[in-house]
Amino acid sequence: MDSDDDFNSSQASQDEFMEDSGADFDDDSDLDMDDQDVGFESQDKDIKPTKQAYETEFKVFDPPQIQDSQDKQIAEVSNILVQPPEATAILLRHLRWNKERLIDQYMEKPEEVLENAGLGESSEANPPKITKVKGFMCDICCEDGSDLDTFAMKCNHRFCVDCYRQYLYTKIKDEGEAARIRCPGDKCNRVVDSKSLDLLVGDDLRDRYHELLTRTYVDDKENLRWCPAPNCVYAVECSVKDRELPRVVPTVHCDCGHYFCFGCSLNDHQPAPCGLVKKWLKKCEDDSETANWISANTKECPKCQSTIEKNGGCNHMTCRKCRNEFCWMCMGVWSEHGTSWYNCNRFEEKSGSEARDAQAKSRQSLERYLHYYNRYANHEQSAKLDKDIYLKTEKKMQQLQNSTGMSWIEVQYLDTASQALQQCRQTLKWTYAFAYYLARNNLTEIFEDNQKDLEMAVENLSEMFEKPIDQLQGLKVDMMDKTAYCNKRRIILLNDTAENLKQGNIFPSSLLFYWIINNATGNWEFIVSLT
Amino acid sequence: MSAGAKKRIMREYGECLADTPPGMKINFDEQNMTKWEVLLDGPDQSYYAGGHFKLEINFPNEYPFKPPVVAFKTKIYHPNVSNDDKGSMCLGLLRPDEWKPPNKVVAVLRLIQTLLIEPNIDDAIEPSIANEYKENRKEFEKSAKDWVKRYAK
Ligand SMILES: [Zn+2]
Ligand SMILES: [Zn+2]
Ligand SMILES: [Zn+2]
Ligand SMILES: [Zn+2]
Ligand SMILES: [Zn+2]
Ligand SMILES: [Zn+2]
Numbered sequence: 001m002d003s004d005d006d007f008n009s010s011q012a013s014q015d016e017f018m019e020d021s022g023a024d025f026d027d028d029s030d031l032d033m034d035d036q037d038v039g040f041e042s043q044d045k046d047i048k049p050t051k052q053a054y055e056t057e058f059k060v061f062d063p064p065q066i067q068d069s070q071d072k073q074i075a076e077v078s079n080i081l082v083q084p085p086e087a088t089a090i091l092l093r094h095l096r097w098n099k100e101r102l103i104d105q106y107m108e109k110p111e112e113v114l115e116n117a118g119l120g121e122s123s124e125a126n127p128p129k130i131t132k133v134k135g136f137m138c139d140i141c142c143e144d145g146s147d148l149d150t151f152a153m154k155c156n157h158r159f160c161v162d163c164y165r166q167y168l169y170t171k172i173k174d175e176g177e178a179a180r181i182r183c184p185g186d187k188c189n190r191v192v193d194s195k196s197l198d199l200l201v202g203d204d205l206r207d208r209y210h211e212l213l214t215r216t217y218v219d220d221k222e223n224l225r226w227c228p229a230p231n232c233v234y235a236v237e238c239s240v241k242d243r244e245l246p247r248v249v250p251t252v253h254c255d256c257g258h259y260f261c262f263g264c265s266l267n268d269h270q271p272a273p274c275g276l277v278k279k280w281l282k283k284c285e286d287d288s289e290t291a292n293w294i295s296a297n298t299k300e301c302p303k304c305q306s307t308i309e310k311n312g313g314c315n316h317m318t319c320r321k322c323r324n325e326f327c328w329m330c331m332g333v334w335s336e337h338g339t340s341w342y343n344c345n346r347f348e349e350k351s352g353s354e355a356r357d358a359q360a361k362s363r364q365s366l367e368r369y370l371h372y373y374n375r376y377a378n379h380e381q382s383a384k385l386d387k388d389i390y391l392k393t394e395k396k397m398q399q400l401q402n403s404t405g406m407s408w409i410e411v412q413y414l415d416t417a418s419q420a421l422q423q424c425r426q427t428l429k430w431t432y433a434f435a436y437y438l439a440r441n442n443l444t445e446i447f448e449d450n451q452k453d454l455e456m457a458v459e460n461l462s463e464m465f466e467k468p469i470d471q472l473q474g475l476k477v478d479m480m481d482k483t484a485y486c487n488k489r490r491i492i493l494l495n496d497t498a499e500n501l502k503q504g505n506i507f508p509s510s511l512l513f514y515w516i517i518n519n520a521t522g523n524w525e526f527i528v529s530l531t
Numbered sequence: 532m533s534a535g536a537k538k539r540i541m542r543e544y545g546e547c548l549a550d551t552p553p554g555m556k557i558n559f560d561e562q563n564m565t566k567w568e569v570l571l572d573g574p575d576q577s578y579y580a581g582g583h584f585k586l587e588i589n590f591p592n593e594y595p596f597k598p599p600v601v602a603f604k605t606k607i608y609h610p611n612v613s614n615d616d617k618g619s620m621c622l623g624l625l626r627p628d629e630w631k632p633p634n635k636v637v638a639v640l641r642l643i644q645t646l647l648i649e650p651n652i653d654d655a656i657e658p659s660i661a662n663e664y665k666e667n668r669k670e671f672e673k674s675a676k677d678w679v680k681r682y683a684k
Binding site for chain 2: 139140141142143159162163166167170174175182184185186187188
């Protein structure tokens with residue numbers, strides 16, 4: 001469902017950046033200052049004071065920082081347990097980096113903890129070394145001879161160095177294991193520590209080993225997650241716990257530019273909570289055949305039935321033949337959109353009497369689903385078309401720029417507008433999954449109004465990209481206004497949904513309490529359980 | 532396959548010859564030493580008594596750092612043997628994370644014999660057969676014996 005295109009979201013789309021910078025761009029003399037401001041703001045985005053209700057605190061870690069925080073914790077716990085760092089690292093990995101639990105358990109039963117982690121008796125004594133042993137025969141390769149290099153850890157399961165190496169190679173390279181490689185000895189559970197490993201293997205395997213250790217560190221820590229963007233090496237730290245996910249949608253923004261959900265690693269799906277997203281995607285997959293025809297790229301004009309192809313993201317369609325203006329999503333007359341009559345986003349429930357028998361009910365439930373799916377799929381599709389048309393426009397603008405000598409910054413507003421469109425359509429898309437599961441209450445109408453306002457703002461901006469290139473420069477101020485308005489509408493919608501997810505009930509502190517109020521998710525009522 | 536691995540397989544075959552577990556025959560081809568054919572009699576105290584089962588043991592290139600691969604060539608009704616044309620087994624020693632390089636094929640053969648007498652229900656590859664073994668032993672026994680008659684005589 002989510003395309004690779006969604007990964008291209010970029011740094012430049014910070015909402016506040018676009019809102020304050022509108023006026024400055026008109027004056028070329030401010031250019032230098034602008035650059036400084038932008039740099040300053042992006043550096044300090046972690047501590048920006050104005051946190052919106054829908055925003056979540058997070059921190060991005062690069063690989064050296066991940067290594068660093070790992071080393072720090074090892075050093076700290078090593079001091080407390082009075083164990084060497086290698087052994088401490090094994091203990092921490094054994095207890096999945098739960099520092100407090102490790103210290104508690106170790107203080108109570110040190111021998112048992114060491115034994116369970118594969119460390120046997122205290123491992124402070126002699127460091128591991130490679131030796132030759134008289135009368136030795138390797139139980140793996142069956143070679144013997146007193147000139148054979150051999151190795152054993154404290155458990156004394158001795159093998160020739162070649163076999164030991166080959167064993168580690170198979171575990172690391174083929175099986176991708178690192179933190180829990182056991183001694184090759186039959187039934188022995190002692191874990192190979194990194195000091196022993198360093199002694200036995202070459203640089204390339206050692207690098208891979210440490211890479212894998214770092215992987216398991218992030219995998220094991222509940223508050224750390226890899227950025228899922230292809231080839232991205234960053235991890236994100238966020239304190240939102242799994243049990244909080246019905247109440248908060250923790251979208252994070254990786255330094256590579258990708259927005260994703262910390263809860264489920266999918267692309268940003270605000271305002272819909274992870275539980276709904278999972279259910280929705282499952283439903284779309286199950287019902288894909290019924291719904292597929294709708295997202296097709298061509299439709300017939302509702303008036304003259306001639307075939308109409310959609311080539312931009314804008315949903316305001318004009319039939320070439322009969323000039324009929326209509327809405328691509330609901331196929332309704334466009335003139336009714338953008339007025340108080342606008343109800344393209346709302347599904348009108350038929351009254352009970354009309355849907356009495358089972359067949360009618362099932363037809364209505366399909367219609368209801370299709371109403372939301374249609375709009376969901378359409379925003380996804382429109383986002384792609386918006387991007388296509390932006391890329392074409394950008395190319396043409398560059399040509400224009402070269403011929404007229406416009407400066408680079410002056411076409412930046414197109415990029416900014418395009419980013420905003422992508423982000424707003426992503427949000428709109430998920431508002432329809434959200435709405436599908438929403439049970440009507442006094443809040444629904446406000447939500448639908450917010451959705452409608454954002455949708456209109458987006459369509460207005462999207463429409464501008466279909467204007468001829470030579471007119472675009474003259475529309476700069478207008479376009480920047482519309483961009484800022486889109487972002488504003490998006491923030492209003494997200495704040496409203498986020499606040500109402502959080503509010504209503506006291507936030508559950510204990511798991512038991514959480515189970516009791518499970519189905520009530522803030523002020524919203526959903527037709528399904530979120531877990 | 533490395534010279535070391537071949538040496539080790541040869542040695543294991545020698546050990547097996549000297550001390551073959553009862554009810555078992557190993558066909559070994561020196562030209563193709565990475566594939567052993569094993570003829571196994573159903574143990575007397577099992578539901579498979581009277582049956583003769585053909586097994587194939589394949590040694591991977593990384594042997595003995597990876598476990599040998601076992602396949603029942605004769606169909607068998609058993610919770611730990613896949614009910615398809617592969618007849619594969621994947622438990623205990625045979626799993627890469629359980630197998631240790633000093634382990635020997637003969638231990639694998641003994642494991643298989645033990646499993647014929649007492650299936651491992653908690654680690655079944657065929658959950659429905661395992662369930663039947665647990666809940667409806669009579670029905671299980673009937674099918675197991677039926678299959679022996681049909682495929683393993
Ligand atoms: Zn060896
Ligand atoms: Zn050992
Ligand atoms: Zn990233
Ligand atoms: Zn999520
Ligand atoms: Zn028409
Ligand atoms: Zn419409």
